Amino acid sequence: MCSTGASERYYADLSLKRRxxxxxxxxxxxRSLFATIADRxxxxxxxxxxGLDWRWKLRLVDLVHPDANARSLDLAxxxxxxxxxLRRGCAHVIGLDVTQRMVELARAKGSGRLPGRRHDDPPIRRRPVRRRDDRLWAQKCSRADRGPR
Incomplete structure (x- = not known):
């Protein structure tokens, strides 16, 4: 007899809440979640x-409008x-992610052209790049595809 009742869901919820x-x-x-789904x-x-993800990604890069001398940091x-x-218009792009498998997939996708790094601690706190006049643009700006206001 197999039970998949509410009590099992309750214990799973408690475990996740505790975690x-x-x-x-x-x-x-x-890290565990993204490592699990990385290949998919x-x-x-x-x-x-x-299928609309490319639309907002292209719009974001269009809004950023990187120039040939720009240095960009793609967080997550x-x-x-x-x-x-970004690499199409920038001289230098670094991709940072906390999930090693994601970085490996990015490198494989770009045939090693993208310097990708895994970071255990968010770069916001530790500043892994030198601060100069470089503009840093973070991805995940979901507002980019909301259209005109």
Whole structure:
């Protein structure tokens, strides 16, 4: 007899709540989640966005409008889609992600052309790049595709 009742869901919910109750637990959960889906991430993104993900990615890069001398840092680069689009107009792009598998997939997708790095601690706190006049653009600006106001 197999039971998949409410009590099992309740225990799973408690376990997740406990895991997400600390900053370390949240970090571990996010890394684990993205490591689990990394190989299917691009497909999942296309399916969940009904194929419109490229529209907002292209719009974001168009809004950023990188020039030939620009240096860009793509935070949470995932499999590198935005970093590669930025690379078309930028001299130097670095993709950062906390999930090693995502960085590996980005490198493979770009045949090693993208310097990608895994970072265990968010770069916002540690500044892994030198501060000069460089403009840093972070991806995940979901407002980019909301259209004119």
């Amino acid at each position: 997400l109750s600390t900053p370390e637990g949240k970090k571990a959960y996010v 991430y691009d497909l999942i993104t296309v399916v969940l966005s009904y 680069t995932g499999t590198g889609d935005i970093a590669f689009l």
